Amino acid sequence: MLKHWYQAKKPHKITGKTTSSRTDKQEPSAVIKKYDAIVAGAGPAGLTAAYFMARDGLDVLVLERGPYAGAKCCGGVSIMADHVHKLFPNFWEECQCERIITDQSYWWMTEDSVLSTRFQSVRLAAAPYNRFSVKRSNLYKWLADKAAEAGAQVLFKHTVTEVLFNDGQAVGVVAVNGGSSKYLADVIILADGANALLAERSGLAAPVSAENISLYVKETIALPSSVIEDRFNLPSGQGAIIGLIGYPTAGFNGTGSIHTFRDSISLNVGMPVADFAQAGFNPNELLERIKKHPHIKTLIAGGQTIAYGGSLIPEGGYYAVPKLVHPGLMIVGDAGSLVNGTHGINLAMWSGFYSAKAVYGAKTSRDYSVRKLSLYTELLNESFIMQDLKANAGVAKLMRDLPYAFDLYSRMANETAYQVSRVYTMPKRAKRIMIYKKVTSMQPVLKILSDAWKALKVIR
Missing domain, CATH: 3.30.9.90 (D-Amino Acid Oxidase; Chain A, domain 2)
Known part of the structure; x- marks a missing residue:
C-alpha cells in the first residue's frame, strides 16, 4: 500500500492554474450566507486563526471532517508553554494539560x-513553565471551544472537497455532509493538515513528496x-x-x-x-x-x-514550504509545511495567529488581494518560525545524503560506551587503541570527519 501511495505522490509540475475541476458530481445546494472567513480544518492552526478572527469581530466558519475536534488524532505531544502562553495567557488553567515536563532526555x-543524555531541573516546574505534555484530543477540543466562545461557527462532519474561485480569486468552498453545500467567504484559510490536499487540488501546490x-x-x-x-x-x-x-x-x-x-x-x-x-x-x-x-x-x-x-x-523543512498566500486564500500549519523539529503545534498555532491578523487587515481595507494578505508572510518572516526554518533549511537534504546517520552513529556511540565501561586486563593505552580500532572499523576517520562537517554546515 505504501509503495502505491509513494508512486501516486511523486511531484508533478505545477501549471499555475487557479481553478480546480470538480470531482463531486452532485450540484451544491444554494448558499445560505457569506462569511468574512472560512477555515478548512479544525486543527491547532485553523482553530487559532478562527479564535483570533472571531475575537476581532469577524464572521468566521470552521469546517471539520471529523465528528469533533481531535477525532482523527491519537496520543499526545508536548507544547512549548511560553509560545502558547503569549497567545493564550495562563492557558494551563483552562486547557487540560497532563504533566509539567521537567525531565528531557535522548536515547x-x-x-x-x-x-x-538527560537533563532534569526543578526550575522547569516554575510558571510560566517550559513544556507540558498534552493529549491531542484535549488540546483540540479546548481550542475549538475557545473559537466557538469567541463567536466562530464550527461545523463538524463537513469535509471540504473543493475551493471555489472567481477570476483567480478564492471565493468559497464546497463541503460534503451527506449532500454537498456551497459556502462563500472573502478569505479562505486552508488548514487541512500534512497532506495539503485542498492546495494540491486547487493547483496551488505540488503534491507532497514522499521524501x-x-x-x-x-x-x-x-x-x-x-x-x-x-x-x-x-x-x-x-x-x-x-x-x-x-x-x-x-x-x-x-x-x-x-x-x-x-x-x-x-x-x-x-x-x-x-x-x-x-x-x-x-x-x-x-x-x-x-x-x-x-x-x-x-x-x-x-x-x-x-x-x-x-x-x-x-518534514521537508524550509524548501518544502509552498507559496502561502494567494488571492483570497492563505495556507497555515502543517498544510504549509510549517514544522521544525521540536516545534510542530506551536508553529501551527502562531501561523494561525498571523493569518488572522492578515485577514483583519484585509477586512478593514476591503482588499483581499495577495498584496494585502501578504501581511501574513511578512509576520511569519519576522518571527522565530521562518527564522528557525531557514536556519535549518538543509536538514532534510542532510538526512537524505546521510541515510545511515542515526543508525550507524548510534551503534558507534554505544560501542564506544560499552568498551569504555568494560574492564580489561590490559594497559589503559592499549585499551584506548583497541577502542579506536573498533570504532574506526565501523566508519573510517575521514568519513566521520566529512559527515561531521556536513552536519555542522547545516545545523545552526
Whole structure:
C-alpha cells in the first residue's frame, strides 16, 4: 500500500492554474450566507486563526471532517508553554494539560543498549513553565471551544472537497455532509493538515513528496500515575519526554519518542514514507519492535493499550514550504509545511495567529488581494518560525545524503560506551587503541570527519 501511495505522490509540475475541476458530481445546494472567513480544518492552526478572527469581530466558519475536534488524532505531544502562553495567557488553567515536563532526555539506541543524555531541573516546574505534555484530543477540543466562545461557527462532519474561485480569486468552498453545500467567504484559510490536499487540488501546490513527509505510528498505554512516576523517577505531577534515535527505525533515519501523561504513556515512532516504501515493512512492525527493547519493555510492563493510531508529519523543512498566500486564500500549519523539529503545534498555532491578523487587515481595507494578505508572510518572516526554518533549511537534504546517520552513529556511540565501561586486563593505552580500532572499523576517520562537517554546515 505504501509503495502505491509513494508512486501516486511523486511531484508533478505545477501549471499555475487557479481553478480546480470538480470531482463531486452532485450540484451544491444554494448558499445560505457569506462569511468574512472560512477555515478548512479544525486543527491547532485553523482553530487559532478562527479564535483570533472571531475575537476581532469577524464572521468566521470552521469546517471539520471529523465528528469533533481531535477525532482523527491519537496520543499526545508536548507544547512549548511560553509560545502558547503569549497567545493564550495562563492557558494551563483552562486547557487540560497532563504533566509539567521537567525531565528531557535522548536515547541513542542499539538492539541491547542505550546511551542517554538527560537533563532534569526543578526550575522547569516554575510558571510560566517550559513544556507540558498534552493529549491531542484535549488540546483540540479546548481550542475549538475557545473559537466557538469567541463567536466562530464550527461545523463538524463537513469535509471540504473543493475551493471555489472567481477570476483567480478564492471565493468559497464546497463541503460534503451527506449532500454537498456551497459556502462563500472573502478569505479562505486552508488548514487541512500534512497532506495539503485542498492546495494540491486547487493547483496551488505540488503534491507532497514522499521524501518530505513522515508517517508516525502511536500507541497510548495506560499505567497508574504512581507507577509512571516511580519508573521514570518523577516528582508528582511532573513528566518526562524521551527522544529515541537509532534502533527504533531499523536502520533508517527517523525518530521515536516517549511522552508521559498523568495515567498513561505514549510511544511514537516514524520515518519518511519513502523509506517505508523502500523497506517494504508495515509501520506497525516498528512499534512492536521498539516495545520489545529491553529498556522500554520494563517501562511499559503491565500496561494496557488504550489507543492506537498514526499521523503524517511534514518534514521537508524550509524548501518544502509552498507559496502561502494567494488571492483570497492563505495556507497555515502543517498544510504549509510549517514544522521544525521540536516545534510542530506551536508553529501551527502562531501561523494561525498571523493569518488572522492578515485577514483583519484585509477586512478593514476591503482588499483581499495577495498584496494585502501578504501581511501574513511578512509576520511569519519576522518571527522565530521562518527564522528557525531557514536556519535549518538543509536538514532534510542532510538526512537524505546521510541515510545511515542515526543508525550507524548510534551503534558507534554505544560501542564506544560499552568498551569504555568494560574492564580489561590490559594497559589503559592499549585499551584506548583497541577502542579506536573498533570504532574506526565501523566508519573510517575521514568519513566521520566529512559527515561531521556536513552536519555542522547545516545545523545552526
